Amino acid sequence: MTTLDTIKACLKLDYSGFSLDVDLNLPGKGVTALFGHSGSGKTTLLRCIAGLERAVGSLSVNGSTWQNDKLFLPTHKRPLGYVFQEANLFPHLSVQGNLQYGLKRAMSNGRQFSLEQAIDLLDIGHLLHRKTTRLSGGERQRVAIARALTVNPRVLLMDEPLASLDQLRKREILPFLQRLRDELDIPILYVTHASDEVARLADHVVILSKGQVVASGSLTETLARIDLPVRPDEDASVVLKARIAEQDHRWGLARAEFAGGSLWLRDMGFDIGETVRLQIMARDVSLAREQPTTPSSIVNLLPATIEEIGAGEHPAIKQIRLLAGESPLLCRLTSRSADALGLKIGQSVWAQIKSAAIIE
Numbered sequence: 001m002t003t004l005d006t007i008k009a010c011l012k013l014d015y016s017g018f019s020l021d022v023d024l025n026l027p028g029k030g031v032t033a034l035f036g037h038s039g040s041g042k043t044t045l046l047r048c049i050a051g052l053e054r055a056v057g058s059l060s061v062n063g064s065t066w067q068n069d070k071l072f073l074p075t076h077k078r079p080l081g082y083v084f085q086e087a088n089l090f091p092h093l094s095v096q097g098n099l100q101y102g103l104k105r106a107m108s109n110g111r112q113f114s115l116e117q118a119i120d121l122l123d124i125g126h127l128l129h130r131k132t133t134r135l136s137g138g139e140r141q142r143v144a145i146a147r148a149l150t151v152n153p154r155v156l157l158m159d160e161p162l163a164s165l166d167q168l169r170k171r172e173i174l175p176f177l178q179r180l181r182d183e184l185d186i187p188i189l190y191v192t193h194a195s196d197e198v199a200r201l202a203d204h205v206v207i208l209s210k211g212q213v214v215a216s217g218s219l220t221e222t223l224a225r226i227d228l229p230v231r232p233d234e235d236a237s238v239v240l241k242a243r244i245a246e247q248d249h250r251w252g253l254a255r256a257e258f259a260g261g262s263l264w265l266r267d268m269g270f271d272i273g274e275t276v277r278l279q280i281m282a283r284d285v286s287l288a289r290e291q292p293t294t295p296s297s298i299v300n301l302l303p304a305t306i307e308e309i310g311a312g313e314h315p316a317i318k319q320i321r322l323l324a325g326e327s328p329l330l331c332r333l334t335s336r337s338a339d340a341l342g343l344k345i346g347q348s349v350w351a352q353i354k355s356a357a358i359i360e
């Protein structure tokens, strides 16, 4: 990454009883999820980036300096969009009025978002004349996101934008967030507690704990770490980027290829060549020392190497990290099975994958 496509944040801030101290190099595109327990400093970091807190240090966004020893751009001079948990729309204005307000704050910074583009991306054209008090929670949040885009941001900061919505509304909004990620060429810093949002949306993940960065890496690598589970053990999984390579129309199956193998899945009407996110739960992976020769109901079998064996949440469980080609996999086994198989780091095994899901 060059400084032109990177967010570099080296920031320190002291509150009484809490210190934020981060040194981050983040991709200048795509979604970076800021993940961590309550009180780990996620919102504080966003506020520092927005200039709402006066942290000490330096910050540059895709080549432009927002802060260093000599400079501190105030919030209104930082080209950013900020979306909060609660869509804080102006109740006395219509949807259009709220968007116009954003346009007034728009900065000319080399790239222009048109109002039409924001309306189109969030599909709110039919709501423009509606009072914001007459919108559903999901619609309000879509308008808030569109308004954040109208200011022509260089970075979009989103602080738990789905946290106040129920599961149904959340599912309704997630595809819009995916569109933003795929169609905008600005980075999105996305604070969340929800590991399912991380799996679906993030390209890069930062895990914060007590104001410090404990991990910063690609989605696939970070989810596959067994020392720092982003997901609770029962739900541990990896997410792999894959491509639909083949279809078996007779049986309604599709083969998704990734760096390290391929898996047959239910065909959800994919196109050949389509890229997908494939989620494989650790609990759906089992291991064999030798390549099984007898027919089995499990069609997905991958050669892999054991990279790490870690403790599960209970002494009866082991978490195992494997490498299939270049792709990490996680597996949960009982400690008794791991012992009976004599599993060791570096050993070659066969991973049997009972099921995999496309999450996007």
Ligand SMILES: Nc1ncnc2c1ncn2[C@@H]1O[C@H](COP(=O)(O)OP(=O)(O)OP(=O)(O)O)[C@@H](O)[C@H]1O
Binding pocket: 015, 016, 018, 036, 037, 038, 039, 040, 041, 042, 043, 044, 045, 193
């Ligand atoms: N203005 C402030 N003055 C003093 N302490 C603060 C202030 N704002 C936040 N804190 C403290 O800083 C710590 C980090 O808070 P922050 O809101 O950044 O955490 P978070 O990871 O976003 O948490 P959550 O997921 O619950 O929103 C907390 O201990 C919080 O009490």
